Amino acid sequence: MTSVSMQDKIRQDLDVAAIRKQFPILSQKVHDRPLVFLDSAASAQKPDAVIDAMAETMRTQYANIHRGLYWMSERTTEAYEAVRDQVAQFLNAPSRDEIIFTRNSTEAINLVAHSFGSLLKPGQAVVISELEHHANLIPWQMLRDRVGIELRVAPITDAGDIDLEALQGLLADGKVALVAVTHMSNVLGAITPARTIADMAHAAGAQVLFDGSQSVVHRKTDVQALGADFYTFTGHKLYGPTGIGVLWARKDLLEAMPPFLGGGDMISTVSFEKSTWANVPHKFEAGTPAIIETIGLGAAISWIETIGFDAITAHEAALTTYGLKRLADVPGLKIVGQPKERGGVISFTMDDVHPHDIATLLDRNGIAVRAGHHCAEPLMRRLGLSATARASFGVYTLPEEIDTLADTLVRIRNFFV
Numbered sequence: 001m002t003s004v005s006m007q008d009k010i011r012q013d014l015d016v017a018a019i020r021k022q023f024p025i026l027s028q029k030v031h032d033r034p035l036v037f038l039d040s041a042a043s044a045q046k047p048d049a050v051i052d053a054m055a056e057t058m059r060t061q062y063a064n065i066h067r068g069l070y071w072m073s074e075r076t077t078e079a080y081e082a083v084r085d086q087v088a089q090f091l092n093a094p095s096r097d098e099i100i101f102t103r104n105s106t107e108a109i110n111l112v113a114h115s116f117g118s119l120l121k122p123g124q125a126v127v128i129s130e131l132e133h134h135a136n137l138i139p140w141q142m143l144r145d146r147v148g149i150e151l152r153v154a155p156i157t158d159a160g161d162i163d164l165e166a167l168q169g170l171l172a173d174g175k176v177a178l179v180a181v182t183h184m185s186n187v188l189g190a191i192t193p194a195r196t197i198a199d200m201a202h203a204a205g206a207q208v209l210f211d212g213s214q215s216v217v218h219r220k221t222d223v224q225a226l227g228a229d230f231y232t233f234t235g236h237k238l239y240g241p242t243g244i245g246v247l248w249a250r251k252d253l254l255e256a257m258p259p260f261l262g263g264g265d266m267i268s269t270v271s272f273e274k275s276t277w278a279n280v281p282h283k284f285e286a287g288t289p290a291i292i293e294t295i296g297l298g299a300a301i302s303w304i305e306t307i308g309f310d311a312i313t314a315h316e317a318a319l320t321t322y323g324l325k326r327l328a329d330v331p332g333l334k335i336v337g338q339p340k341e342r343g344g345v346i347s348f349t350m351d352d353v354h355p356h357d358i359a360t361l362l363d364r365n366g367i368a369v370r371a372g373h374h375c376a377e378p379l380m381r382r383l384g385l386s387a388t389a390r391a392s393f394g395v396y397t398l399p400e401e402i403d404t405l406a407d408t409l410v411r412i413r414n415f416f417v
Helices: 003-013 016-020 048-060 071-091 105-115 138-147 164-171 194-203 251-256 291-307 309-328 355-364 377-383 399-416
Strands: 099-102 125-129 150-154 176-182 207-211 230-234 245-249 267-270 275-277 333-335 345-350 370-372 388-392
Touching: 048 291, 071 099, 071 245, 071 291, 099 105, 105 138, 105 207, 105 230, 105 245, 125 138, 125 164, 138 150, 150 164, 164 176, 164 194, 176 194, 194 207, 245 251, 291 309, 309 333, 309 345, 309 399, 345 355, 345 399, 355 370, 355 388, 355 399
Parallel strands: 125 150, 125 176, 176 207, 207 230
Antiparallel strands: 099 245, 230 245, 267 275, 333 345, 345 388, 370 388
């Protein structure tokens, strides 16, 4: 298939031009060039539907929730709690009570490490993988240092997939209490075989947590079909606002776990001698929450569902295939990782050009990519790299933008050599 016909096919799969009109930020210029935004894996842009829902709430009905006995408080409480129902349906969770609102995936994982982790004993183990973002590494190091559990690391293959045989070996002694791995790597785009990993963990008597920060954006997520016990994601990568994330966990686990934070709204009774806790999910939601941001997350989910994950997944798979092909033709460019299944993330290096220089020069041409270690320093060391440049795609990405990236990289390469 020629590049032109592939572009046409990608456009036919989804009306990207119409979608882009709903993102006001994409119409601007940067350094007098049309903005080419290829950093959605870090944080996606926001459609009018999200912006308007948040602004309308602040304009017309804002009030604190769960407390007020007046119209605005009751209305905003209803809107906030309706998002809990939305998220439960979005993840196919068995119960709305299993949805905990957090600030982001990082806080959600810290909650599990603190609360579920407090139930673990010295000698038990947590398994992570070499693919992990720091958010799914550092909380477990802190738990190790606090409680005395063992932290085990499942290696990856040279292609960038979790080595399942090695993972099986780490589970063999029956001491593992939790396997906590990414559902999709933010560096390599590698999509992990979640159901297989869950089955392996459960057979060894362990629970499993998936960090869905990247994967939940690109494909339909069903926590029951995955066999997950914990699942986390963050709103700002899902075309929603910052400051709002989600922890889903099985209700029996949540009920057994102690609170993460103490304060208002997470209590049943309080005295100077003793306090008792509210039922889940409120036991884990202390203080005034991110009300506006939660409503924004609900708007983002509604917006995504109008497009449909079948169309989103097909569009981004076609973009990724096209991006891999176009970038492979750039002289001196090396694509990092060849996982069996890859989402819309491509990390790369280029001979004689540092990734930071690549990102800076691309920016001068209106192109936004990420460069650095991507909050995954151990993975970088495993790959023998200090940094990569990374292009990542969203529902609004056009194949022509990938062409602009590739053509500009050729000019950058020619400038350095």
